[in-house]
Amino acid sequence: MNDAPAIHVRGLSKRFGQLLAVDHVGLDVPRGRVYGFLGPNGSGKSTTIRMLCGLLTPTEGEIEVLGLRVPQEAEALRRRIGYMTQSFSLFADLTVGENLEFIAEILGVPRERKRARIAELMDRYRLADRRQQLAGTMSGGQKQRLALACAVMHEPELLFLDEPTSAVDPESRREFWEALFELTDAGTTLLVSTHLMDEAERCHRLAILDRGQLVADGTPGALTGALEGRAFLVESDDPRRAQHALSGAPDVLGVAQVGHALRLLADAGQGDGFAAAVEQRLREAGQVARLRPTPPNLEDVFVAATHPGGQERAA
Amino acid sequence: MNGRRLWAIMQKEIRQLRRDRITLAMIMLMPILQLVLFGYAINLNLRGLDAAIADQAQTSASRALVMDMLATGVIRPVATARTPEEVVDLIRRGRINVGVVIPPGFEARKLDGRPAAQVLVDGSDATVAGAAAQLAQTPVDSRLPDAHAPYASTPPVPRIVVTSFYNPERRSAINIVPGLIGVILTMTMVLFTAIAIVRERERGNMELLIATPLTSTELMLGKVLPYVLIGLVQTTVILALGRWLFDVPIRGGLLDVYLAALLLIASNLTLGLLISSRAQSQFQAMQMTFFIFLPSILLSGFMFPFSGMPRLAQWIAELLPLTHFLRLIRGVMLRNAGLLDLWGDALALVVFIAVMMAGAILRFRKRLD
Numbered sequence: 001m002n003d004a005p006a007i008h009v010r011g012l013s014k015r016f017g018q019l020l021a022v023d024h025v026g027l028d029v030p031r032g033r034v035y036g037f038l039g040p041n042g043s044g045k046s047t048t049i050r051m052l053c054g055l056l057t058p059t060e061g062e063i064e065v066l067g068l069r070v071p072q073e074a075e076a077l078r079r080r081i082g083y084m085t086q087s088f089s090l091f092a093d094l095t096v097g098e099n100l101e102f103i104a105e106i107l108g109v110p111r112e113r114k115r116a117r118i119a120e121l122m123d124r125y126r127l128a129d130r131r132q133q134l135a136g137t138m139s140g141g142q143k144q145r146l147a148l149a150c151a152v153m154h155e156p157e158l159l160f161l162d163e164p165t166s167a168v169d170p171e172s173r174r175e176f177w178e179a180l181f182e183l184t185d186a187g188t189t190l191l192v193s194t195h196l197m198d199e200a201e202r203c204h205r206l207a208i209l210d211r212g213q214l215v216a217d218g219t220p221g222a223l224t225g226a227l228e229g230r231a232f233l234v235e236s237d238d239p240r241r242a243q244h245a246l247s248g249a250p251d252v253l254g255v256a257q258v259g260h261a262l263r264l265l266a267d268a269g270q271g272d273g274f275a276a277a278v279e280q281r282l283r284e285a286g287q288v289a290r291l292r293p294t295p296p297n298l299e300d301v302f303v304a305a306t307h308p309g310g311q312e313r314a315a
Numbered sequence: 316m317n318g319r320r321l322w323a324i325m326q327k328e329i330r331q332l333r334r335d336r337i338t339l340a341m342i343m344l345m346p347i348l349q350l351v352l353f354g355y356a357i358n359l360n361l362r363g364l365d366a367a368i369a370d371q372a373q374t375s376a377s378r379a380l381v382m383d384m385l386a387t388g389v390i391r392p393v394a395t396a397r398t399p400e401e402v403v404d405l406i407r408r409g410r411i412n413v414g415v416v417i418p419p420g421f422e423a424r425k426l427d428g429r430p431a432a433q434v435l436v437d438g439s440d441a442t443v444a445g446a447a448a449q450l451a452q453t454p455v456d457s458r459l460p461d462a463h464a465p466y467a468s469t470p471p472v473p474r475i476v477v478t479s480f481y482n483p484e485r486r487s488a489i490n491i492v493p494g495l496i497g498v499i500l501t502m503t504m505v506l507f508t509a510i511a512i513v514r515e516r517e518r519g520n521m522e523l524l525i526a527t528p529l530t531s532t533e534l535m536l537g538k539v540l541p542y543v544l545i546g547l548v549q550t551t552v553i554l555a556l557g558r559w560l561f562d563v564p565i566r567g568g569l570l571d572v573y574l575a576a577l578l579l580i581a582s583n584l585t586l587g588l589l590i591s592s593r594a595q596s597q598f599q600a601m602q603m604t605f606f607i608f609l610p611s612i613l614l615s616g617f618m619f620p621f622s623g624m625p626r627l628a629q630w631i632a633e634l635l636p637l638t639h640f641l642r643l644i645r646g647v648m649l650r651n652a653g654l655l656d657l658w659g660d661a662l663a664l665v666v667f668i669a670v671m672m673a674g675a676i677l678r679f680r681k682r683l684d
Contacts, residue, residue, distance in 0.1 A: 055683045090520070105322070105323035106527045108320070210648060
């Protein structure tokens with residue numbers, strides 16, 4: 001297997017008028033892995049993906065995808081990548097079969113392979129009994145499977161998926177991710193953007209984007225591991241008042257209610273006495289509460305990475 | 316350019332069109348409706364204008380004059396009047412368009428050479444006024460002038476004789492139906508392609524298409540070619556109905572008619588593509604189409620004669636494909652001219668097509684920005 005990264009990006013920026021949508025992003029995406037872009041809406045995920053596919057021209061920076069310079073060599077790249085757009089972009093007024101045939105022709109699947117390839121994809125993505133159905137009349141999950149089938153029609157080496165499952169139910173989402181892992185098993189590199197934490201957890205490696213900037217990059221384990229000892233559950237009789245008492249404290253990066261408890265993320269560099277100190281502070285505010293350490297999750301990573309000053313970067 | 320991808324785009328367009336029942340119906344109904352509307356309603360050679368006649372002379376000569384006027388078929392008596400005042404009142408109330416007044420002194424006036432009778436016209440409609448003017452040409456005295464009577468007033472003999480070729484009966488349908496092919500093709504063809512690409516952009520299909528190896532030329536041609544067929548179908552419908560309903564002849568070669576139609580179809584489709592590459596929404600594309608359509612109708616010579624227009628309007632008209640098509644199609648269908656006789660206008664259309672297509676392909680970028 002080729003050891004060179006599938007995607008190599010340095011200093012990538014995109015400006016739309018006054019707005020700097022992507023701000024000097026640099027990343028390396030290894031081959032044969034699921035690489036996630038995690039970030040809220042408007043953080044520059046889609047813009048970055050579109051620049052990587054050669055659909056948008058970068059304002060600044062270098063992109064190399066599968067060894068090809070983008071956007072200069074984008075045409076050659078298009079034969080080797082698949083792209084699943086954020087919104088359903090197949091033809092609603094064509095049937096499932098017609099959509100697949102159209103894509104096979106456009107992507108140049110050899111004529112003798114076409115029939116077998118379409119049958120194989122319809123079988124794998126459970127579309128066979130929908131062949132005659134108009135694509136526009138299918139459910140969200142079915143549309144996603146059709147879009148995936150079309151995106152991988154020509155067996156691309158690299159697949160871009162822009163928020164592939166934000167519009168489908170959890171059951172379909174799990175099934176969809178199984179399909180994605182099948183693709184990585186076959187050696188395909190996947191770049192998936194998402195704003196869903198549970199989806200981000202499935203990625204082999206993650207880049208967290210916030211307001212166009214890359215604020216964290218690493219495996220989910222390494223990212224959460226870096227926050228070990230800083231996440232707590234706060235149990236109290238009146239979580240809402242406790243939350244009110246704690247928010248704005250300089251040593252607390254974030255407090256969020258989770259059911260009856262509060263989830264608290266401490267700022268870096270807090271000692272062992274932190275939990276007791278917070279309990280004491282709550283007692284002074286008339287709240288009886290108990291802090292329990294809890295394993296950090298990606299939401300904590302996200303809060304820590306996007307907190308102003310929470311990241312050790314030039315202010 | 317890859318034939319397989321081109322065909323895939325065409326096939327997709329045809330499939331989508333086949334499922335769009337309303338558009339399909341409009342493609343067929345529009346030519347029929349317009350042909351019937353224009354053919355029957357727009358009749359520049361008016362006949363049967365509502366009229367009233369006040370014959371105050373009541374002599375045999377005055378009655379003969381009235382009979383002559385009625386015999387032209389231009390007027391049709393619908394009301395009675397005895398005095399000029401009654402006639403004026405009828406016109407004012409909109410009961411009649413034309414009134415004829417023959418004063419009591421008709422015979423005497425005829426001899427003195429004073430105006431012997433009066434035609435009153437509702438001039439608020441210029442077409443009606445023009446038609447009624449024919450009535451004034453009716454000879455007041457139907458007797459032949461006597462060569463041996465030098466004192467008798469001789470009726471004016473026209474010194475210039477107008478001979479109308481190709482449409483001696485001056486039927487408007489003969490003029491309008493060939494032009495209507497052009498008008499309908501301009502309306503439908505520009506709009507269809509103008510919308511075709513914008514729609515894909517609006518529905519998000521374009522992002523998928525441009526991320527594939529598909530080239531701009533394949534996309535443009537593949538979207539346009541199916542509509543060529545539709546344009547030819549529309550041409551055939553108008554030709555057949557024109558023949559059947561209005562007896563419009565096709566004096567020139569049928570091949571020339573279809574070649575001229577093909578030139579106009581291609582001009583309009585490529586113009587539509589150029590609009591499509593500019594417009595951001597289907598609504599914008601539609602507005603741009605009408606921006607082109609209105610001058611086409613008004614300046615091309617379809618409604619008003621080209622030669623009567625101011626110089627500036629003529630220059631603008633020369634830029635519109637419909638102007639050149641009208642000259643071609645009227646020449647071929649009515650005057651039995653060949654396309655070679657009219658090569659100037661044919662060439663103008665070819666140049667138009669080349670410029671529009673190049674413009675559309677150059678403007679279309681496989682980019683989102």
